[in-house]
Amino acid sequence: MAKWGEGDPRWIVEERADATNVNNWHWTERNVTSWSEERLKALLQEVRVEGSEGVCQVTDVSKLEGEACINNRKGKLFYFFEWVIRANWTGTSKTGVKYRGTVDVANLSDENDADDLDISVALCADHPPTPLVQLMKTKGIPEVRRALDQYMKQLKTGKKLMLYLILKRDISCRKWSLICMTGLCLQISSAPSPGAPCSVGKASTTNIQLKETFSTTPDELYATFISQDVRTVKTMFFIHIEHDHDCMTLSLSLDQDHFATVILLFEDGGGETHLYVDIQGVPSGSEDSTREGWNRFYLQAIKQTFGY
Incomplete structure (x- = not known):
């Protein structure tokens, strides 16, 4: 097996300002x-x-x-x-x-x-x-x-148990793109960013892991994330959700100099659901505020709003 980031260059598409990997038709990792x-x-x-x-x-x-x-x-x-x-x-x-x-x-x-x-x-x-x-x-x-x-x-599970959220800024700094990868497919959406372009530099990042238990089933908790009602939850970031039978798309406003990946795992705990949150690419120095923000404005807010 090839090491991470060492896939065959004939398949992996470069990020270019003049091209887009439409609907992830090309190979992405x-x-x-x-x-x-x-x-x-x-x-x-x-x-x-x-x-x-x-x-x-x-x-x-x-x-x-x-x-x-x-x-x-x-x-x-x-x-x-x-x-x-x-x-x-x-x-x-x-x-x-x-x-x-x-x-x-x-x-x-x-x-x-x-x-x-x-x-x-x-x-x-x-x-x-x-x-x-x-x-x-x-x-x-x-x-x-x-x-x-x-x-x-x-x-290898499907959308009912695992949810991948990929947030990334376009190379031109003109828009934000969020790739949401479920167990079934990939979809790309975009949302406007601040008007002025900015330069991109490599920033030091780290990962954060969170865990929370909800008094509901994995299906119900998953449905909460894709429901219209979740928009009423006061969140740390702006959040917009679109959903069809196989895909979910979220748009978040985040520090424009960074991109982040959020992996959500919904695990059946027998009458309750264990939610594992893996946030990858958090700017160094922002760990505490990011952890506090996710706990307060996402996990606890959903518990209080929906009674879980």
Whole structure:
């Protein structure tokens, strides 16, 4: 798999002032590595198994090497990811003795299904043999496999669970374009920007991750984001929403010297919805205000307005 940003130049279209990638007909790339890292860690740390031997729990992920991206070509989405993972687990025997070990995954990629993943379990060298290793092999590995399968499904899911918002300023500084990528297609819209052109320079940026739980279903929360009523919520940015059966388009006013990507993941929590927000490309020094703005004017405002 080619590294992020190293796609075949014959396919990836340059950003030019005299041309537009209309409806994303040409190949475009979207980096979802940061979101993937957060999801893999969260899913693996939920792995816990119990048996006659004792209890084992994955505690953390000590190695997570790889990348993930989503590409679009002629309105179709292609998913590419490749990861090498090492997670740590602790076990407690029935007699109360503590043990530590590792779980290794060498081939988590778009080329393999969950059943094809090579997952191995080991006990730390400074620990004596224990039946807990067998517990991790018989029950722990299937749970790890299930967690990784869930990641792959979430990455490839449709509009009902994952929503990508790409905000970018045109090279001429004459307009703003927001690309909203769902699990089905891509669409471009534009909104007017301040009249005077401005120069573009590389700015130092960072990423922000937020999580909020809503007392509603993923479908209902998703519908809230696309409803007319959401326009009544006092937001941090100007927001305009258009929606049809397969696409959603939002226009936001943001600092004209920067572009940002927002990834929203709607996860079913059984009677509630966990919303994960990954904001990529936040100007350095604006982290606190951006985090506060999203919490106050988006997440909490939607909760208060719609009773979630």
